[in-house]
Amino acid sequence: MNEIDNFIVFLENNKKLEVNLIRLRSNIDVNYMTITQRLRSLFKYFIYLLDEYWNVRYQDITIKELTNRRKKIDLFLLNKKRNFSKFSKRSITVKSEINHSFKSLTNEMAVMLYKIIRPDQGTNINPDNPFSTKSHQLRNFLIVHLMMNYGLRVGELMLLTKRSIKKSLNSDSYSLIITNTDDEHDSRQRKPSIQNEQSYRVIKLDSMDYKFLRLYIEKIRNFNDSDILFTSLRPPYSPLSYSSINAIFNMIEQAFRTLHPIYFDDINIDSIQKLTPHVCRHTWAYMTLAFAVKKYRNDSKYTLNQSNDEIMQKALEDLRVLGGWSANSIMPNYYAKRFIVDSANFINLQRISQELWE
Template identity: 60%
Template sequence: MFFTKTIHLSKENSKKNKIALLFDESTSSPCLYPLLFSIAVLSDKSLATQQSDMLALKYWYEFWYQKYSTTFCESFLSTKYDPNIYIKEIDNFMFFLENEKKLENNLVRLRLNSNVDYRTITKRMRSLLKYFKYLLDVYWDIRYQEIPKKDLESQRKRIDIYLNSKKRIFNKFSARSTTVKNEIKHDFKSLNNDMYKCLYEIIKPNNKDYKNINNPFTDKNTQLRNFLIVHLMINYGLRVGELMLLTTQSFKKSINSNIYNIIVTNTDDEYDHRSRKPNIKNEQSYRVIQLRDQDFKLINMYIDEIREDTGTEILFTSLKPPYSALSYSAINLIFSKIDIKFKELHPKYFDPKLFGTIEKITPHVCRHTWAYISLSYAIKKYQSEANLKRFSKISDAMTIAQEDLRVLGGWSVNSVMPSHYAKRFIVDNANLINLERISAQNLEF
């Protein structure tokens, strides 16, 4: 699929006349961005360093092709050099290396594997971060992006900080063992209740009686569209790809009842010209989710009064000609602007010195938040009903709540995600009970 090769630039027998490149087997040509990276960054490095960095990129390109059935170069170009497409895959690539270059459908935890040299993984990850830093510096620039220079610089700074933090984490691989020090965190990045309320204070749209000066979007129609995007993800657990698949026909009232539903399914819209088209993740992701009637009315108001007749049924589109369906990068940009405003208003929620903070507001944070809040609510509800003898055992409440979460979230039958959220609930609840026990003892000192 991909291979590395050392090219002799001249007949002179000198290390400076050799360059390591990454080639695509299907075209027998060098991969574009690794070629530019090699010329700009690696050409004055030792041949051994060049070969090591190109080998890391080879594994990255193999990982990307296995996951997306296209080359990373094509994806990077088609998203207009959006850094978010590689940022979100850093940890997944690390798991890919750990699992002997095989993709896993379920969540994988970094663990001790006697067949893996974790110091080599660290080396590969550092090479990859060097490549990402080059892509960020060169292409996340006013020459290629149609967003204000101030926003570009702010986002570049944020991503730089993130990449540097990842680099520090990978440097914590012990040279004497194959373990990772505890700087690698695997806690779920979800919003607590206070953060949740603050988010809604930011995204709340203007109306005739209320003007939200903290909303980062000035246009009223854009505010409502973006409010619905965040609201559907954080309250109904939609993945970003599922949100992008919604059409004007995805919302149905049940026959003979006042129950409203979201139909989550693939769509074949001939006018969907997005280069990276969204798709349903697995068979269990095809699902019907009941919708609050107020939300059903709000969506219909958006469709009837705000969304233009664009010739496509895709629900969320640009509100300006040519009314293109929103892409991954467009939705990430919406969340990026919300993130900047959130950090401006509530910096303590992002302070790494404090426990329970988050790195940024993203679509995935919305799904994590929905999952944990939903599971916590269901467990407490079912435990209460267990006390009323609906279930034979209180432990049944946990099992039923996890199954509810799996179905609503569209996880596969074998997915471990619901059990991970349940484990977090148990830990949080145990801590709360322990503190209540200490307080009840009325200890005096």
């Protein structure tokens, strides 16, 4: 695996083979977009070799040991992809805009999005829904809803099985289990996997969401032996891939953009460029953090004994646990920064308004 690091250094140093090469990170003589493309091609070929030859037919080890090793390799590759993705033009663009564009939906946008993805119910037809059948509408509604309201990553959503939804024996309590899945019917070439130890988690489900998921499982998702929750609804009923889910989001975005073009107009500070699974997770994270901070500030047992910083840290820890971020991830702090900036601007505008009219 160290050869991948060496190859990155080799590319960054203008394809030199000398000893004591250094990682430049900002070599003005190197096209980092080209480096990224070459690394992606290398990883695709590497994954092909793994899929083709990393099996019991060619390896003299047990299936369990083989699976465990493959998971470690997949996690290693995922981390490397994150590293070299920072070289890309797209990543640089996002970073340059991060201070004034937060890539999440406003409350108004979220309400309008739900109006579009609401499934038909009896004679109550939703003309804005871009999907033609009730089965597709319910499945795709659940996909977006789980990301928007529970902060699931797209890979975690793809790992859900029919057994991921659990009910408590002793109470009306419902849970969503986020874990890896070893489904023998999973034919996806690019198999999803859990990102880190903290991503294994149990998320409490709203009772109505549990009913929607059970309805989907019992009435729609009941046609083959696969345990994967979200699959194609046509033969051979393959599990949804990354590209399939992106295609679903593209159709929703087209309808969203047609009905509400202002949400995508970059003349507005809170516009979005695209509607993606990651935008849904961003939206969930910011709204969840804002709700948690407000809740703790309004709870006397916290405001009497804890400072604002301590309240923020508690809200951040809630967000970290629910979102499955590792202890050293900076993402929860990123959402905290946005919340603090928004709160500070709100207070400043209130001050200006009061001073002008006194």
